[in-house]
Amino acid sequence: MRTRAFSFRIALPAVLMAAACCLLGPLTAAEPSYLPGKFVRADLVTDQTDAARDFYRGLFGWKFRGNSDYLVASNRGRPVAGLIKKSRPSSKAKATPRWFAYLSTTDVDRAAKSVKDGGGRVIIPPADLEGRGRQAVLADPEGALFGIIHSSAGDPPDTEAKIGDWVWIQFLSRNSGKAANFYSKVGGYQIRKDAASGHSDYILSSAGRARATVRSIPSNKSKVQPTWLPFVRVKSIGDSVAKAKQLGGQVVVSPRPELMEGRVAVVADPSGAAIGLMETK
Secondary structure, X not given: OOOOOOOOOOOHHHHHHHHHHHHHOOOOOOOOOOOOOOEEEEEEEEOOHHHHHHHHHHHHOOEEEXXXXXXXXXXXXXXXXXXXXXXXXXOOOOOOOEEEEEEEOOOHHXXXXXXXXXXXXXXXXXXXXXXXXXXXXXXXXXXXXXXXXXXXXXXXXXXXXXXXXXXXXXXXXXXXXXXHHHHHHHHOOEEEEOHHHOOOEEXXXXXXXXXXXXXXXXXXXXXXXXXXXXXXXXXXXXXXHHHHHHOOXXXXXXXXXXXXXXXXXXXXXXXXXXXXXXXXX
């Protein structure tokens, strides 16, 4: 969270293209259905895929397949994430491994164009994955990475997240209102101010469902960089925080009563990638 993301300029596009074929899983005979704006999967870019595998396997019980260059994580038999190996840049500038998520769209090319028109960048241009669909990797005007995808297999339905599944995602921005407007054009979201949060939060919704929160980074947190932060549902926030520390991770945000009654936390894996934990009622 504290430093810029890895560069995606060298070799990574081929890895992502091959990786996505594994992660999306087999196609079904049923007519695919779509939920534009829903975040449907996530990838971790790290130079320590083996260490990350051990950490997330121990923390969430995820199962893994693949090799150290690319690992597919599954929860209850369903792929949920990919771990991509990428060496850190040789420059003196620091770079921290991080998670980034993919949102569903009906038109990858249109969404990619809206990113460019809105001041963002196309990191990996739209490309077709044989038998899988079309995707791209982008950066918003603040430099935060995210992906867009239109899967041939369709999107997973809106059902209650199980333990070990992605349950929520939050964007940390220097200007939450401006960021919400940017993403509304990319993902087709409806925006509403979250007055109950007590912060400068906006809710992004699609198909009648809240999909993400956009929150402004406090002015006194100058080291925190704009980024998407995904959350995994856990059975016990206290047990999960303790387990993360036991596995070599660090606690970035401890559970506090003012944060969902103490039911959320943020931890960093051994390589420094931040991930959210959420205990739901």
